[in-house]
Amino acid sequence: MAELRGALIGCGFFAVNQMHAWRDIAGASIIAICDRDPERLKVVGDQFGITRRYTDAAALFAGESLDFVDIATTAPSHRPLVEMAARHRVPAICQKPFAPTLADAKAMVKACTDAGVPLMVHENFRWQSPIQAVRAALDSGEIGTPFFGRISFRSAYDVFSGQPYLATGKRFIIEDLGIHSLDIARFLLGDVLTITTRTARINPEIAGEDVATMLMDHKSGATSVVDCSYATKLVTEPFPQTLVEIDGSDGTIRLEQNYRLTVTGRNGTVVSDVSPPLLPWASRPWHNIQESVVAIQKHWVDCLANKTEPATSGADNLKTFALVEAAYAGAASREPVQLDALL
Ligand code: NAD
């Protein structure tokens, strides 16, 4: 198959990882970039040797013949850019959070469905190799049927220096980070019936909540707790590790700090080191996230080649995004929220 010609829109903080990943992936390359900020366009264009540069997405679509577009801007621009891609019949990847509201996200899915173009949300945390190792342990049947899960992300890492906008929004941790944890909960335990949420803001210098605790009933009958915090000072800073506990009818899975995986089940206990590899361009502690960017982008290329739906397609991600909306609604009302009513 001929190499896919892609364009990246949004050359900011995180897009650099996406550009590195595209360079590592056979079958696709980025042939043009776009950012409304000429400085970011120059930094990323020069770093990755991309000469075809645009400050306006409409000009990019008009000027290039593209097989896909990778949208790495922040949420307010996602809907207009995805809809523009749909109008040009160009398959699109869209960064998380999918959109500012669930209504926007639904409209984006509809626009791409109507145009017949694939849409994938860059929901990469489930692609982290430690999380994939937990999924493989579940699939092995070793612990039987899961009845309880805890997906936990607690840290005091300064995310605001690299992403200053995170300090200014009315919504913070659920929309930015909890969204990944909620997606992991769906990936491991399936879709959700109800969610109950409590939030807090501990850091007085930010506008949104930096702590969230969510209790979920899964359709499978399992119960999970998803907890996240950027106000948790620990002896060893775990950023950006997601810790996982799953209890099943025949055993348990524990993914602990430093990527230590313990599976206790029908055949005894196996402890393994599931540390992600440190890719040549990656840097600690981000290497776990950086490796997952390569994995999800490879998956996108495979899906386009095989005409299959991405695991985190727009339609799939509506269910994760609905959890975010339900969590904020439930934090405000202090009542459980039913998911099916939102979808
Ligand atoms: P950023 O502000 O550093 O970069 C965004 C860039 O997009 C900026 O350079 C801006 O000028 C450009 N831009 C915005 N609107 C545009 C438009 N309409 N046309 C062209 N360019 C436009 O933001 P960031 O920290 O790189 O985050 C980008 C997205 O990535 C966010 O949605 C964030 O949540 C997400 N993110 C994801 C992960 C992950 O692991 N999946 C990690 C960090 C950030």
Ligand code: 89Y
């Ligand atoms: O934006 C966030 C994300 O998606 O992963 C970690 C992060 O960069 C900060 O919370």
